Amino acid sequence: xxxxxxxxxxxxxxxxxxxxxxxxxxxxxxxxxxxxxxxxxxxxxxxxxxxxxxxxxxxxxxxxxxxxxxxxxxxxxxxxxxxxxxxxxxxxxxxxxxxxxxxxxxxxxxxxxxxxxxxxxxxxxxxxxxxxxxx
Amino acid sequence: xxxxxxxxxxxxxxxxxxxxxxxxxxxxxxxxxxxxxxxxxxxxxxxxxxxxxxxxxxxxxxxxxxxxxxxxxxxxxxxxxxxxxxxxxxxxxxxxxxxxxxxxxxxxxxxxxxxxxxxxxxxxxxxxxxxxxxxxxxxxxxxxxxxxxxxxxxxxxxxxxxxxxxxxxxxxxxxxxxxxxxxxxxxxxxxxxxxxxxxxxxxxxxxxxxxxxxxxxxxxxxxxxxxxxxxxxxxxxxxxxxxxxxxxxxxxxxxxxxxxxxxxxxxxxxxxxxxxxxxxxxxxxxxxxxxxxxxxxxxxxxxxxxxxxxxxxxxxxxxxxxxxxxxxxxxxxxxxxxxxxxxxxxxxxxxxxxxxxxxxxxxxxxxxxxxxxxxxxxxxxxxx
Numbered sequence: 001x002x003x004x005x006x007x008x009x010x011x012x013x014x015x016x017x018x019x020x021x022x023x024x025x026x027x028x029x030x031x032x033x034x035x036x037x038x039x040x041x042x043x044x045x046x047x048x049x050x051x052x053x054x055x056x057x058x059x060x061x062x063x064x065x066x067x068x069x070x071x072x073x074x075x076x077x078x079x080x081x082x083x084x085x086x087x088x089x090x091x092x093x094x095x096x097x098x099x100x101x102x103x104x105x106x107x108x109x110x111x112x113x114x115x116x117x118x119x120x121x122x123x124x125x126x127x128x129x130x131x132x133x134x135x
Numbered sequence: 136x137x138x139x140x141x142x143x144x145x146x147x148x149x150x151x152x153x154x155x156x157x158x159x160x161x162x163x164x165x166x167x168x169x170x171x172x173x174x175x176x177x178x179x180x181x182x183x184x185x186x187x188x189x190x191x192x193x194x195x196x197x198x199x200x201x202x203x204x205x206x207x208x209x210x211x212x213x214x215x216x217x218x219x220x221x222x223x224x225x226x227x228x229x230x231x232x233x234x235x236x237x238x239x240x241x242x243x244x245x246x247x248x249x250x251x252x253x254x255x256x257x258x259x260x261x262x263x264x265x266x267x268x269x270x271x272x273x274x275x276x277x278x279x280x281x282x283x284x285x286x287x288x289x290x291x292x293x294x295x296x297x298x299x300x301x302x303x304x305x306x307x308x309x310x311x312x313x314x315x316x317x318x319x320x321x322x323x324x325x326x327x328x329x330x331x332x333x334x335x336x337x338x339x340x341x342x343x344x345x346x347x348x349x350x351x352x353x354x355x356x357x358x359x360x361x362x363x364x365x366x367x368x369x370x371x372x373x374x375x376x377x378x379x380x381x382x383x384x385x386x387x388x389x390x391x392x393x394x395x396x397x398x399x400x401x402x403x404x405x406x407x408x409x410x411x412x413x414x415x416x417x418x419x420x421x422x423x424x425x426x427x428x429x430x431x432x433x434x435x436x437x438x439x440x441x442x443x444x445x446x447x448x449x450x451x452x453x454x455x456x457x458x459x460x461x462x463x464x465x466x467x468x469x470x471x472x473x474x475x476x477x478x479x480x481x482x483x484x485x486x487x488x489x490x491x492x493x494x495x496x497x498x499x500x501x502x503x504x505x506x507x508x509x510x511x512x513x514x515x516x517x518x519x
Contacts, residue, residue, distance in 0.1 A: 065337065092392075
């Protein structure tokens with residue numbers, strides 16, 4: 001499986017995820033959350049950032065169901081869902097992830113036919129990666 | 136000259152291409168040379184007269200190798216455009232700008248690619264690029280098809296677009312390919328049943344929603360309008376040109392701005408029409424970038440052929456077929472002629488305005504050509 005190759009801006013996201021926390025980069029001056037992480041705030045141009053905890057609740061904004069040909073580890077689990085989650089407390093922050101049956105479950109564990117746009121989900125963590133389960 | 140713009144200041148006077156196939160024996164550099172020489176021959180211009188080149192950043196044959204191999208003159212302008220298929224029309228736009236500004240006299244744009252027999256770029260993601268791969272790849276969003284399917288699903292949900300609408304796009308391209316002996320799918324008709332029962336690639340996109348993996352190369356020659364009058368072929372004027380990278384855009388996974396369903400096409404279109412004497416109503420035929428069927432409804436909206444959310448419905452009642460409101464991808468497009476990062480759409484636009492297409496739109500005098508939607512893009516408005 002692919003593991004995140006982080007850059008300097010994104011590393012804190014993954015460090016918090018490894019501790020079981022979902023945090024979003026936020027401007028320390030104007031308070032605007034932003035994703036993906038980057039050096040400065042596109043609204044006020046401040047370089048002062050902080051990582052603010054979010055509730056970890058959201059709704060499915062969109063989803064796909066990949067089928068092979070895929071990289072081998074993923075082909076083994078296909079068909080699986082990939083979802084984009086719109087966070088409840090930061091609606092313009094959308095995270096790519098997977099809807100699974102429980103924390104640590106494989107990508108294909110949740111029946112792809114049951115995924116719907118608008119489905120309420122909440123974050124769980126497994127191996128440093130955020131996953132999503134039905135809320 | 137400041138402020139006069141590009142309008143009809145330059146023209147495409149030569150086009151060239153190799154065969155298109157799943158597998159060609161020659162390497163990309165050789166194919167590039169063949170396409171460039173064919174385009175210069177078509178224009179009736181000697182290689183030694185070329186002083187400008189433009190291609191994509193993903194092009195593997197560099198300017199030095201190409202210029203040396205085919206015997207170009209001293210180059211005074213060379214340019215490469217980023218973002219894969221988003222760069223196609225910008226190669227011509229850069230040459231047009233350089234020539235209009237006096238930086239060069241004869242420009243060649245080209246693209247050579249072996250994707251039919253070569254590896255697909257996404258299979259090299261065993262170690263993904265740091266950004267944006269870290270936000271998508273670990274979750275199994277691996278391929279361009281997956282990334283665009285995500286936008287397609289949202290689009291279908293928001294606006295009620297259907298798989299039949301996507302089929303309309305695939306069918307129009309295939310029908311035109313069936314008229315084009317150079318197209319990979321020349322002898323392969325498509326039916327609705329084939330489409331609806333084909334295998335999934337990334338739901339909601341099926342096999343026929345995806346472009347062809349192709350080996351091949353294409354090129355075209357750009358000169359000033361004045362010079363064009365003395366060339367062998369009827370000039371096809373670059374009436375307007377634009378690039379588009381919208382505020383807060385993010386690569387091909389544009390899920391993170393306020394309105395992910397208004398992509399680069401909207402930005403390019405605003406500039407394109409602002410500097411044109413024409414409106415979408417005046418476009419006789421369109422070559423719209425079709426790496427995936429789902430990009431076409433988005434582009435139809437972005438370039439102003441219909442309103443927000445109406446791109447799916449626009450495809451109904453044969454609108455994209457010959458005789459319809461907007462005949463589309465008349466060589467077969469990326470879906471059914473060849474996928475060479477959209478350069479075949481440029482050459483087909485030129486053929487339409489010369490009156491030499493295999494699926495000629497009667498009296499076509501204006502053609503919109505677009506580059507990849509979903510990535511930072513570009514577009515050309517051509518006229519005869």
